[in-house]
Amino acid sequence: MHIPYCAAKCPYCDFNSIAGRDAEHQDYVEALICEVRRLPRGPYRTVFIGGGTPTLLSPGLLARFCSAVRDHIDLTPDYEWTCEANPGSADAERFQVLAEHGVNRFSLGIQSTHDHHLKFLGRVHDHRQAEVALDLARSIVPRVSADLIMGLPGQTIAELDADLALYRRHELGHASVYHLTYEPGTEFHARRSRGELADIEADESRRQFIHVWEGLESLGLNLYETSNFSRKGEESRHNLAYWTRRDYQAAGAGAVSTVERKRLTRLKHSGQYIQAIRAGEPAIAKTERLTDAEILREAWMLGLRLANGVSIAELEELGDRSSRWRVRADALIGAGILWEDTGRLGLTKTGRPVQDEVTIYLLP
Ligand code: SF4
Incomplete structure (x- = not known):
């Protein structure tokens, strides 16, 4: 809000x-x-x-x-x-x-x-x-x-x-x-x-x-x-x-909600927001329906930000086979930049400062 x-x-x-x-x-x-x-x-x-x-x-x-x-x-x-x-x-x-x-x-x-x-x-x-x-x-x-x-x-x-x-x-x-x-x-x-x-x-x-x-x-x-x-x-x-990509509602100027893949961005300007709401309108500036590819990219980007990493099973469910990224991930694991444990993949302390580079390297 x-x-x-x-x-x-x-x-x-x-x-x-x-x-x-x-x-x-x-x-x-x-x-x-x-x-x-x-x-x-x-x-x-x-x-x-x-x-x-x-x-x-x-x-x-x-x-x-x-x-x-x-x-x-x-x-x-x-x-x-x-x-x-x-x-x-x-x-x-x-x-x-x-x-x-x-x-x-x-x-x-x-x-x-x-x-x-x-x-x-x-x-x-x-x-x-x-x-x-x-x-x-x-x-x-x-x-x-x-x-x-x-x-x-x-x-x-x-x-x-x-x-x-x-x-x-x-x-x-x-x-x-x-x-x-x-x-x-x-x-x-x-x-x-x-x-x-x-x-x-x-x-x-x-x-x-x-x-x-x-x-x-x-x-x-x-x-x-x-x-x-x-x-x-x-x-x-x-x-x-x-x-962890759960659904969330929102209210207010510029606020973003995401529910069942539908992402709504409200009008940013507070005056326009007030006017739209007063007129009984939804005050939405942008409506997006997230594609499979966008959801997968978010899963990688958000997951690698977390200390407990990204779930490999979740990536598979989203259609990203480990065969696509396995060679790259193994190289990073060997270099001490990534860890893999109990079906999850995450950044080590050495890898955390280069998170952006690692994410780009692993993204589909
Ligand atoms: S201008 Fe931005 S950073 Fe400064 S107090 Fe407001 S929201 Fe925070």
Whole structure:
């Protein structure tokens, strides 16, 4: 469930997020509720309110939205309900409202514990606000995740160590760690094109990734997906559902659902989304029917992201005989880049930093 509003647009962000449309919040929430009411009742195992910055909405609007979700959809008894939040707009009242309506997991966009990096990233919070938000989140819901960004210009291993200490200090059970990328259409991409910014060296990038991986491991947070680490049992069940290709519903501007091979992408522009929903229309910008070939490619790409790899039987079921990829996979197993065990194929620690290259090499 997508809330596209942010306090400011971060210069590296290519998500469907916009700043400066506060006057639209109320209408958007009404449209979103309308779309939620059109969803099947469920029961749903997980709910994810993402953005954007959902906590930019007022406590009243958050309450209105969450109670409408609660009224309309059924949740399984062991449901997971995550809400993304940013330290710049996280306060006790918003967190309480969300928890009272059933949210039991917060995912916080911390990104760095260093104010100069936060400033570079265009974040509206500082390190002190991040600490306060984490304390607050930990006191209100049982599960909290924090996002970090590595690969920043000039970022040092010592700085990353200080970032990792956050997980110990707040006893967090989940980390999402992303590498800074320069996505087309972003301000950073334009600045890189003008030569004002540059990618860090590939070797340094790998060194940082392995360092973060081992640092989190020493805190009991193990890699279960390329960018995600958790204590046992604290994996994001919602994101695992995407990576294991389960069906998912969606609501909101730009949100994507996939049900029985039918992938629907909603209108990205929040104003157009509101108008379409108000007019009783479906607000869909794109409809795709996934082909066998597309499903197979997703199975490879998503499976290799997971620590427990891809199921060979599943690939066979999707029509990809092992005779096609066996010679290549065996060479990678021999080089210590892939492992094969109990009918699954996955990347070793050596192979993880070259995941993209390996995936392309094995794809049909
Ligand atoms: S807060 Fe998050 S969603 Fe919003 S602009 Fe920044 S990175 Fe994008």
